[in-house]
Amino acid sequence: MKIDIQKAIDWIEGKLEDEVSLKEISEFIRYSPSHTSREFKRYMGSTLRNYIQLRRLTKAAIELRDKQVRIIDIAIKYGYNSQEAFSRSFKEVFSITPREYIKTKRMIPYVFKKDVLYPEYIRKEGEVIMVKDEEIKVSVEVMPEHKFVYLEKEGVDNYMSFWEQQEREGKDCDLLHGLLASIPGVFNEGYGAFTKEGYIFGKDAAVDYYVEEKHGFKELIIPEQKYLKFEHPGFTESEFGQALNQVRRIALKDFNMEIKNFQVDDSFVRAYEHSGMELLYYFIRIPLKRY
Numbered sequence: 505m506k507i508d509i510q511k512a513i514d515w516i517e518g519k520l521e522d523e524v525s526l527k528e529i530s531e532f533i534r535y536s537p538s539h540t541s542r543e544f545k546r547y548m549g550s551t552l553r554n555y556i557q558l559r560r561l562t563k564a565a566i567e568l569r570d571k572q573v574r575i576i577d578i579a580i581k582y583g584y585n586s587q588e589a590f591s592r593s594f595k596e597v598f599s600i601t602p603r604e605y606i607k608t609k610r611m612i613p614y615v616f617k618k619d620v621l622y623p624e625y626i627r628k629e630g631e632v633i634m635v636k637d638e639e640i641k642v643s644v645e646v647m648p649e650h651k652f653v654y655l656e657k658e659g660v661d662n663y664m665s666f667w668e669q670q671e672r673e674g675k676d677c678d679l680l681h682g683l684l685a686s687i688p689g690v691f692n693e694g695y696g697a698f699t700k701e702g703y704i705f706g707k708d709a710a711v712d713y714y715v716e717e718k719h720g721f722k723e724l725i726i727p728e729q730k731y732l733k734f735e736h737p738g739f740t741e742s743e744f745g746q747a748l749n750q751v752r753r754i755a756l757k758d759f760n761m762e763i764k765n766f767q768v769d770d771s772f773v774r775a776y777e778h779s780g781m782e783l784l785y786y787f788i789r790i791p792l793k794r795y
Contacts, residue, residue: 559617640750642734642735645733651710654721735786773791774790
C-alpha cells in the first residue's frame with residue numbers, strides 16, 4: 505500500500521493546477537475512497553485535502569516570489585474562486601499575506617512533495633545510467649557575494665546524519681527545510697556542506713536579506729569567490745547513491761589540485777554539495793582561494 509500511496513502523490517503533483525477529487529485519486533490507485541483516505545493519512549500524517557492545499561500554496565508562493573504575476577491570476581491558477589479566498593488561506597498557512605510576501609520575500613515554510621518510500625525503498629524504474637569518471641563535468645564558476653543562511657552540527661559528516669540529529673533534538677526538520685527553500689537566491693533549494701568539525705545545511709541569499717532569529721539560523725557574508733564544480737551528467741533514481749559516491753570520490757579524493765594549480769579555501773567549508781530527488785542532479789562545489 506505504501507507504494508500505491510507514493511504513486512498517488514506522484515500523480516497529484518502533476519494535477520496541482522486542476523480539480524482533483526478523492527474519487528479520482530482512489531480510482532487511479534484502485535482502492536476505495538475511504539481506504540485511500542485512511543492510508544494516506546497513516547503514511548503522510550496529514551489528510552489528503554490538507555496536503556494538496558499545502559503543495560498548491562507552496563507552488564503559488566514560488567511563483568509570487570520569482571515572477572511578476574498578479575495575485576488574482578495565481579489564485580485562479582491554483583483553484584481558488586477569488587483573490588480574497590486565496591489570500592486568506594495563504595495567511596493561515598504562512599502567517600503572511602501574498603501581498604506582504606511579494607514585498608518582503610520573508611522566510612516561510614514551503615512544503616515539499618512527499619516521498620514516503622525514501623530511503624528504505626528506491627524505485628527502480630527507468631534505464632540505469634552508468635558513466636565513466638571522465639564524464640563527470642568539471643568546471644570553474646564564480647559565485648557573487650552573498651549571505652549564507654545555515655544550520656550546523658558538529659560530529660556528523662553527511663546529510664542524513666545531520667537531519668537525524670536535528671530530529672533527536674526535537675527540531676521540526678520539514679519546517680527548517682521549507683524555510684530555507686523559501687529564500688530567494690542563486691540556487692533553488694537548500695544545500696549541505698562539509699566542514700572540518702561536521703556538516704552544515706543552508707541557503708544562499710542576498711546580502712541584505714533579513715533572517716528571523718527565532719528559527720536559530722546562523723548567517724555569514726561570503727565575498728565573491730571562484731569554485732571548482734564537479735557535476736554528474738545524469739542518473740536514474742535507483743542510481744542516486746552511486747552517482748553521489750562517484751562525484752564525491754572524484755572531487756574530494758582523486759582530483760589532483762596541485763597538478764591543476766588550484767588552491768582550496770577551506771576556511772569556512774571544505775565543499776558544498778547540491779542534490780535533488782524530484783529533478784535528479786548531484787554536484788559538488790569546492791571553494792578556491794582568492795589571489
